[in-house]
Amino acid sequence: MRVGVRRRVRAILLGAVGVLYLVSIPWYRAPGSEAPIAFGLPSWVAVALGCYLAVAVLNAAAWLLTDVPDESADEPDAGES
Amino acid sequence: MSFGELGTGALIVYLIGLAGVAELARRLRRDGSASDHFLASRDLGVFVLFLTLYATAYSGNSLLGYPGEAYRRGFSWIMATGFMMSIIVCFHILVPKLRPLAVRHRFVTPGDFVRFRFAGEPGADALRAAVAVLMAVALANFLFAQLKAMGEMAELVTDGIVTYELGVVVLAAMILVYETLGGMRAVAWTDAAQGVLMLVGLAALGTWLLVAAGGLEALTTSIRDVREEATFVPLATEQANWASTIVLLGLASIIYPQAIQRVYAARDGRTLKRSFALMTFMPLTTTLVVTLIGLAAIPRFAGLGEVEADRVMPLLLGEWAEVGPLYAAAAIAVFLGALAAIMSTADSVLLSLGSLLADDLLRGSDGQAAGADLGKKIAAGIMVAMVVVAMAARDVTLWGLIELKMELLIQCVPVFLVALHWRGLRARPALAGIAVGTAIAVAGLVFDAKRIGGVHIGVIGLCANLAVACVASRLSAYRPDSRSPV
Numbered sequence A: 001m002r003v004g005v006r007r008r009v010r011a012i013l014l015g016a017v018g019v020l021y022l023v024s025i026p027w028y029r030a031p032g033s034e035a036p037i038a039f040g041l042p043s044w045v046a047v048a049l050g051c052y053l054a055v056a057v058l059n060a061a062a063w064l065l066t067d068v069p070d071e072s073a074d075e076p077d078a079g080e081s
Numbered sequence B: 001m002s003f004g005e006l007g008t009g010a011l012i013v014y015l016i017g018l019a020g021v022a023e024l025a026r027r028l029r030r031d032g033s034a035s036d037h038f039l040a041s042r043d044l045g046v047f048v049l050f051l052t053l054y055a056t057a058y059s060g061n062s063l064l065g066y067p068g069e070a071y072r073r074g075f076s077w078i079m080a081t082g083f084m085m086s087i088i089v090c091f092h093i094l095v096p097k098l099r100p101l102a103v104r105h106r107f108v109t110p111g112d113f114v115r116f117r118f119a120g121e122p123g124a125d126a127l128r129a130a131v132a133v134l135m136a137v138a139l140a141n142f143l144f145a146q147l148k149a150m151g152e153m154a155e156l157v158t159d160g161i162v163t164y165e166l167g168v169v170v171l172a173a174m175i176l177v178y179e180t181l182g183g184m185r186a187v188a189w190t191d192a193a194q195g196v197l198m199l200v201g202l203a204a205l206g207t208w209l210l211v212a213a214g215g216l217e218a219l220t221t222s223i224r225d226v227r228e229e230a231t232f233v234p235l236a237t238e239q240a241n242w243a244s245t246i247v248l249l250g251l252a253s254i255i256y257p258q259a260i261q262r263v264y265a266a267r268d269g270r271t272l273k274r275s276f277a278l279m280t281f282m283p284l285t286t287t288l289v290v291t292l293i294g295l296a297a298i299p300r301f302a303g304l305g306e307v308e309a310d311r312v313m314p315l316l317l318g319e320w321a322e323v324g325p326l327y328a329a330a331a332i333a334v335f336l337g338a339l340a341a342i343m344s345t346a347d348s349v350l351l352s353l354g355s356l357l358a359d360d361l362l363r364g365s366d367g368q369a370a371g372a373d374l375g376k377k378i379a380a381g382i383m384v385a386m387v388v389v390a391m392a393a394r395d396v397t398l399w400g401l402i403e404l405k406m407e408l409l410i411q412c413v414p415v416f417l418v419a420l421h422w423r424g425l426r427a428r429p430a431l432a433g434i435a436v437g438t439a440i441a442v443a444g445l446v447f448d449a450k451r452i453g454g455v456h457i458g459v460i461g462l463c464a465n466l467a468v469a470c471v472a473s474r475l476s477a478y479r480p481d482s483r484s485p486v
Helices: A003-024 A043-064 B003-028 B034-042 B046-057 B060-105 B110-117 B124-157 B164-213 B216-226 B236-254 B257-265 B269-279 B287-300 B308-321 B325-361 B371-392 B398-421 B427-446 B457-475
Strands: none
Touching: A003 A043, A003 B060, A043 B060, A043 B269, B003 B124, B003 B164, B003 B325, B046 B164, B046 B257, B046 B269, B060 B110, B060 B124, B060 B236, B060 B257, B060 B269, B060 B287, B060 B308, B060 B325, B060 B398, B110 B124, B110 B257, B110 B325, B110 B398, B124 B164, B124 B257, B124 B308, B124 B325, B124 B371, B124 B398, B124 B427, B164 B216, B164 B287, B164 B308, B164 B325, B164 B371, B216 B287, B236 B257, B236 B398, B236 B457, B257 B325, B287 B308, B308 B325, B325 B371, B398 B427, B398 B457, B427 B457
16 A cells, blocks of 8 residues: 555544544533443443444554655654754 | 462462562573663563563552442442443554654663664753653552552452551562562563463353343342432543543553553564454453442442442452352452552552653663662652551542542643654743643642533643643744754
């Protein structure tokens, strides 16, 4: 995969991870309310767990697409203004 | 043979094995340099690096504190799986930029980056010292938590034959021996073995608990019968705390000195990214399991107090051991796995603490490297001090200790994450930001306002810290010399 495409796909994956984190917190449900059981868990817990499973897969893919060079190509990033 | 005698025998065999690993690592050391002692000559491969990251990340806090917190809070503690995963997500901000600099400039401690990044700037030395002090306080707190957890575990696995106090002293001495003899190499190898023990043990315990409860749905129903509110959608403040904890742990954990040093210690960038790709799944096999363990304790042990709740995992293991001899052996394996995980975190913390104090606090901006010997002596002194503290202060909740250290550690975030991505950040504004953020966090802790609307005071402090550091840097008249080596 070309470097540019790889970086774009990685950015999309990390964006999706951010969205999944937002969805994992049940802010869209009535606080303190009872929830039906889904997959053996309260439904809001099942949603959160599903989100974290997806985060694991997407984040692992993002790491495999990440360039971690052992030589510093952009040295001025540190120290110069 | 009783459960306690079996546990004591297993503990002795385990400690002898650790001593053997330390001696082997000592014989294989290449030289007495700081890089060899603290970073294993920067030669950790995927398997060892992954397991050492894993065993270091999942500590006494995770194995005793998280089940305790799941017991106290109920299903909302599913957030722990999310925030442990957020650490590996947040490493994306740090690793691709820091790693190449670390290789090129031979960084050993976190302060080496600060020294390099702000070289020649007014206030750079004070900034490095402030970062080192905050990190040292966080690490000392972390070490204290591990020692406390080690003592508890040793007392339980031996059924009281080894008391809490004796456990703390003997295990702390053991860590000192193998860390001093073998450095990062011994720590990483023992971490690897300890990581495997922990994985297998937790998988076995989690399976037993689910089978014994009659499945996940039966477990949820039994929790609802005993404590209905544990299954309800969390209140708004709890949800704000959920988001705040993801930010707090995600950002603060990646600047743990021992985490940064593992980024330095990897063999190459490819090894590092593969290790992180594997690590992202570990909250599902560890944090989720310990959360289920804490939840399974709700219907089994009603009415445990705040501090007692940290003992739910050992209590469950005790019940497991009573089922039969095979289960007793399995329970001891889990006990040892947990103890091993706690020791592996303590040894990593101690190693980092020694190097941090020797190199970042006691060395000047242009001084010679302090070397491994001073680091070892400082580490030994701190260990002795923390052993005394652990024996005097047993009644503190582990989660309370985690939050305390994270509130302080997160104030170092701009000096690493912003400095890596924004050239404009200057030393004095960054120092002012740390001062403001830390003052807010400490005031919140002192005046018992640890959370505002569920948001951690340290996260609020970080926002003020970032604002001061960035705005003041923009306004700063200082511009580095373009001929400067950095």
